[in-house]
Amino acid sequence: MAGTSLTVLRRVRAMVGPDAAVDTDTAGTPRVAPRTEEACALILQTAASEGWRVSLAGAQTWVTPEAGADLVLSTTGLSRVVSVAPGDLVATVEAGVRWDDLRRELADAGAWVAVDPPGVGRTAGSVVATGTAGPLRSGLGGVREQILGLTLITGEGRVVRAGGRVVKNVAGFDLTKLASGSFGAFGVITTIHLRLRAVPRADRTFVLSADRDQAVQAALAVLDAGLLPAALEVLSPSAARRPSWTLAVRLVGNAEAVEALGRAVAGAVTGPLEELSVEPAREFWTGLAAGCTAGPVTLRVGVLAAALDDALDLLAHHLDDTWVAASPGAGALRWNGTAVVDRLRLFRHAAAQRELPVTLERGPADVRGRMGIFGAYREGVGLLVGNLRQSFDPAGILAVPLSAAE
Amino acid sequence: MALTTQALDAITAVVGPRWVRLAPAQLDVYASDGLPTRFSRPGAVVLPGSREELIGVVRVLAHHEIPFVPRGAGTGLSGGGVGDADEIVLVCTRLNRILAIDAPNRRAVVEPGVVNVRLSEAARPYGLHYAPDPSSQSACTIGGNVAENAGGPHCLKYGTTTSHVLELEVVLPDGRPVTLGSACGEPWGPDLVGLFVGSEGMFGIATRITVRLLPLPRAVRTLLADFSSIRAAGEAVSAIIAAGFVPAALEMMDRNCIRVVEASIYAAGYPVHAAAVLIVEVDGPDEDAVAAESAGIEQLVRARGAGSVRVAVDEAERARLWQGRKKAFGALGRLNADLLVQDAVVPRSALPDVLERIGTIAAEHGLEVSNVFHAGDGNLHPNLTFDRRQPGDLARVERASEAIMRVCIDAGGTITGEHGVGSDKLRYMSLVFDADTLGAMRAVRRVFDPLERANPGKVVPVHQCSEWRGQWRARRGAAA
Ligand SMILES: Cc1cc2nc3c(=O)[nH]c(=O)nc-3n(C[C@H](O)[C@H](O)[C@H](O)COP(=O)(O)OP(=O)(O)OC[C@H]3O[C@@H](n4cnc5c(N)ncnc54)[C@H](O)[C@@H]3O)c2cc1C
Numbered sequence: 001m002a003g004t005s006l007t008v009l010r011r012v013r014a015m016v017g018p019d020a021a022v023d024t025d026t027a028g029t030p031r032v033a034p035r036t037e038e039a040c041a042l043i044l045q046t047a048a049s050e051g052w053r054v055s056l057a058g059a060q061t062w063v064t065p066e067a068g069a070d071l072v073l074s075t076t077g078l079s080r081v082v083s084v085a086p087g088d089l090v091a092t093v094e095a096g097v098r099w100d101d102l103r104r105e106l107a108d109a110g111a112w113v114a115v116d117p118p119g120v121g122r123t124a125g126s127v128v129a130t131g132t133a134g135p136l137r138s139g140l141g142g143v144r145e146q147i148l149g150l151t152l153i154t155g156e157g158r159v160v161r162a163g164g165r166v167v168k169n170v171a172g173f174d175l176t177k178l179a180s181g182s183f184g185a186f187g188v189i190t191t192i193h194l195r196l197r198a199v200p201r202a203d204r205t206f207v208l209s210a211d212r213d214q215a216v217q218a219a220l221a222v223l224d225a226g227l228l229p230a231a232l233e234v235l236s237p238s239a240a241r242r243p244s245w246t247l248a249v250r251l252v253g254n255a256e257a258v259e260a261l262g263r264a265v266a267g268a269v270t271g272p273l274e275e276l277s278v279e280p281a282r283e284f285w286t287g288l289a290a291g292c293t294a295g296p297v298t299l300r301v302g303v304l305a306a307a308l309d310d311a312l313d314l315l316a317h318h319l320d321d322t323w324v325a326a327s328p329g330a331g332a333l334r335w336n337g338t339a340v341v342d343r344l345r346l347f348r349h350a351a352a353q354r355e356l357p358v359t360l361e362r363g364p365a366d367v368r369g370r371m372g373i374f375g376a377y378r379e380g381v382g383l384l385v386g387n388l389r390q391s392f393d394p395a396g397i398l399a400v401p402l403s404a405a406e
Numbered sequence: 407m408a409l410t411t412q413a414l415d416a417i418t419a420v421v422g423p424r425w426v427r428l429a430p431a432q433l434d435v436y437a438s439d440g441l442p443t444r445f446s447r448p449g450a451v452v453l454p455g456s457r458e459e460l461i462g463v464v465r466v467l468a469h470h471e472i473p474f475v476p477r478g479a480g481t482g483l484s485g486g487g488v489g490d491a492d493e494i495v496l497v498c499t500r501l502n503r504i505l506a507i508d509a510p511n512r513r514a515v516v517e518p519g520v521v522n523v524r525l526s527e528a529a530r531p532y533g534l535h536y537a538p539d540p541s542s543q544s545a546c547t548i549g550g551n552v553a554e555n556a557g558g559p560h561c562l563k564y565g566t567t568t569s570h571v572l573e574l575e576v577v578l579p580d581g582r583p584v585t586l587g588s589a590c591g592e593p594w595g596p597d598l599v600g601l602f603v604g605s606e607g608m609f610g611i612a613t614r615i616t617v618r619l620l621p622l623p624r625a626v627r628t629l630l631a632d633f634s635s636i637r638a639a640g641e642a643v644s645a646i647i648a649a650g651f652v653p654a655a656l657e658m659m660d661r662n663c664i665r666v667v668e669a670s671i672y673a674a675g676y677p678v679h680a681a682a683v684l685i686v687e688v689d690g691p692d693e694d695a696v697a698a699e700s701a702g703i704e705q706l707v708r709a710r711g712a713g714s715v716r717v718a719v720d721e722a723e724r725a726r727l728w729q730g731r732k733k734a735f736g737a738l739g740r741l742n743a744d745l746l747v748q749d750a751v752v753p754r755s756a757l758p759d760v761l762e763r764i765g766t767i768a769a770e771h772g773l774e775v776s777n778v779f780h781a782g783d784g785n786l787h788p789n790l791t792f793d794r795r796q797p798g799d800l801a802r803v804e805r806a807s808e809a810i811m812r813v814c815i816d817a818g819g820t821i822t823g824e825h826g827v828g829s830d831k832l833r834y835m836s837l838v839f840d841a842d843t844l845g846a847m848r849a850v851r852r853v854f855d856p857l858e859r860a861n862p863g864k865v866v867p868v869h870q871c872s873e874w875r876g877q878w879r880a881r882r883g884a885a886a
Contacts, residue, residue: 164820169823254699264691374595380582381586388850
């Protein structure tokens with residue numbers, strides 16, 4: 001049913017004209033980067049009626065397109081910061097904006113988004129579609145907490161404008177949540193309304209060198225003391241890029257509050273906290289974000305604080321604990337490394353028995369296809385997800401391997 | 407399908423005769439949710455006593471294809487928890503157990519009928535609390551909060567209900583229980599918890615709710631600042647947020663509201679001559695930190711025209727300031743026979759203009775308006791008092807409400823920030839959303855409820871939706 005790549009290329013070119021950049025990617029798959037929402041919708045409408053398998057892509061620094069796609073639909077042509085309203089602390093950006101560029105532009109306006117996503121050079125759309133939050137998720141919430149609304153173009157080419165540009169909004173069902181973190185299964189996100197914060201007046205980072213047990217205990221002690229640092233990470237040596245396991249704490253806010261929190265954290269842990277000065281602190285956190293793409297596979301594992309130790313044991317047993325960044329306050333950890341599908345599957349299976357959800361955030365296309373991003377669902381959930389996909393992508397053209405069965 | 411004797415008998419067999427209400431006087435207790443423009447007697451009211459009974463009832467309803475309306479405490483204010491004569495109202499208030507408080511992991515598991523404030527009370531001995539604190543928290547249920555994505559004064563800093571719900575057991579309209587999300591908060595698939603929160607009873611019934619608890623703040627300080635104009639107070643709100651302060655709460659009350667509260671048993675010592683007051687609460691890791699934050703805010707509001715700034719000296723005074731705020735709606739209720747509590751949102755910077763416009767609209771319609779609201783979020787509650795027995799009053803209130811909604815939308819805002827669409831705001835949905843977006847909402851609803859039996863006719867104006875052709879695998883008359 002699908003056309004050859006040449007016909008696809010030709011048709012797409014004729015259809016969108018100057019409203020899109022068209023080329024082929026390194027794998028020889030036709031790639032189109034629309035510059036307008038209308039062009040994007042038109043491409044998806046055509047793909048749906050022609051039955052072209054479409055793989056959604058951003059800057060392709062996080063994952064590569066799905067194998068066997070007829071067309072790669074890239075958001076890189078949608079790269080404008082549409083508006084920044086520092087007074088209302090809201091920004092509207094197109095999905096192809098690079099996160100780092102956005103961060104810089106917001107900083108000029110005295111604002112920031114409280115997300116420090118893993119990876120380098122990622123687009124806003126990729127961060128939202130995959131729901132990949134970084135260490136700041138501990139104290140400031142996940143990606144979903146920073147999204148006020150978005151435009152989603154469905155697999156049928158319908159334009160859905162979810163949410164809005166205000167910080168509180170219960171008008172209608174929360175389609176923003178459905179689109180965030182679903183890896184593009186319901187369509188391509190083209191525009192995002194972000195909740196901003198004023199740049200904090202104080203931003204300090206502390207580290208504690210320890211062995212694994214001590215680092216975990218220290219993190220739990222901070223939580224038990226009723227403290228909520230912006231970031232509270234238990235890091236393996238290669239994640240921290242330091243000789244030992246590390247507890248890393250980031251505090252943001254007004255100077256007095258950060259000072260007081262710093263004292264309270266120091267009082268809660270045993271062992272000396274070392275403060276990193278501005279530049280080393282910045283390098284520490286950007287190094288951590290960059291590090292989780294060193295190996296080909298990145299997993300996100302949901303884990304309750306009290307079960308962190310067991311989860312780390314489980315990882316070490318089935319995979320390894322070389323690159324691990326755990327956020328016990330946020331109930332999640334991230335693992336990066338190399339492993340064959342069978343081992344990953346065994347780990348996911350063992351984890352599921354302990355109620356630890358394992359999300360394949362990143363991996364080569366064949367691993368994604370064989371494992372599924374989420375693996376098996378809980379009873380009854382698969383039917384709901386399947387019917388949701390039917391509604392948003394009735395022709396089944398969006399190549400997103402949510403579960404292993406596909 | 408109709409509410410047959412056969413169906414009622416089957417329901418009675420599940421819950422017992424005492425918990426099936428049929429007499430008109432009994433039904434009238436459930437005929438309203440505080441929205442003065444909607445009073446509607448349901449066909450029957452059923453109050454299951456356990457999760458199992460609830461599932462049993464939902465299965466009977468599925469078998470007979472009877473539409474139903476889930477209901478908590480009935481404080482919704484948007485007509486959401488109200489059913490018509492061919493519908494059954496399914497009340498969750500007897501499912502009111504706190505099933506677990508897991509202090510080390512800062513989690514609690516509750517049944518839907520647990521009253522909001524009870525959860526925070528139960529968590530307090532562990533140094534924890536449940537952050538979303540609607541002003542109705544002494545009455546409303548966590549199930550209702552989930553269905554509405556309820557907010558509250560402290561949601562400014564801590565986020566609304568959706569940021570605090572981790573895992574949900576939901577009984578779908580066909581009677582099947584499914585568990586969405588996970589206790590650690592990872593969605594375990596697409597974010598169906600986030601999708602369910604705010605679904606206003608139209609996706610099924612939340613029967614078991616796992617929420618995040620937060621540590622109690624170590625230090626708190628509450629300020630009361632008064633202003634000689636609403637505009638100045640509104641501008642101060644924007645200035646506080648834009649300056650990077652993150653107050654735990656930032657609420658506003660106007661003169662009408664202040665006077666009514668001061669004349670009630672909830673008198674909090676608000677200055678009756680002020681045009682508006684702001685209640686600002688800051689919390690933090692210790693007294694020094696909150697002192698610094700509150701000093702900064704005090705300085706800022708003074709520069710923005712605050713007359714006096716009072717800092718609550720002790721817990722008793724703080725509680726009094728909050729009580730006046732949280733009971734303001736109740737006090738307003740005594741102004742006239744009826745009170746319409748409106749709910750809308752605007753960008754914070756639009757507050758001064760929009761508040762002025764609302765004043766004008768009320769005057770043009772010959773109505774009295776009182777504002778008491780979550781100013782830090784731009785979440786307005788312009789309250790209109792009237793007497794529906796007076797000819798023309800109701801029509802004027804409806805017209806004024808619509809005018810207010812249009813002003814808020816034009817300012818870049820929306821038609822509800824926390825009370826939901828229910829039946830009240832149905833007619834405004836197409837002012838905010840286009841046909842495809844409304845179509846998407848309906849399509850999602852039909853994934854959970856293919857026959858559209860759960861809380862029918864609410865939230866989505868079906869005639870304004872574009873047609874979606876998804877193949878929903880309906881399970882007609884699933885296992886009874
Ligand atoms: C004085 C006053 C002050 C208020 N202040 C606030 C405030 O500050 N913030 C705020 O957000 N709201 C506020 N409200 C509105 C209201 O209290 C909230 O919306 C609350 O969440 C409703 O809870 P309830 O138990 O009363 O639900 P109901 O009114 O009984 O039901 C509300 C909706 O939820 C559905 N529902 C109920 N239980 C379930 C369940 N278990 N599963 C699925 N669906 C269910 C119903 O079908 C209905 O659509 C206020 C109301 C009053 C009267």
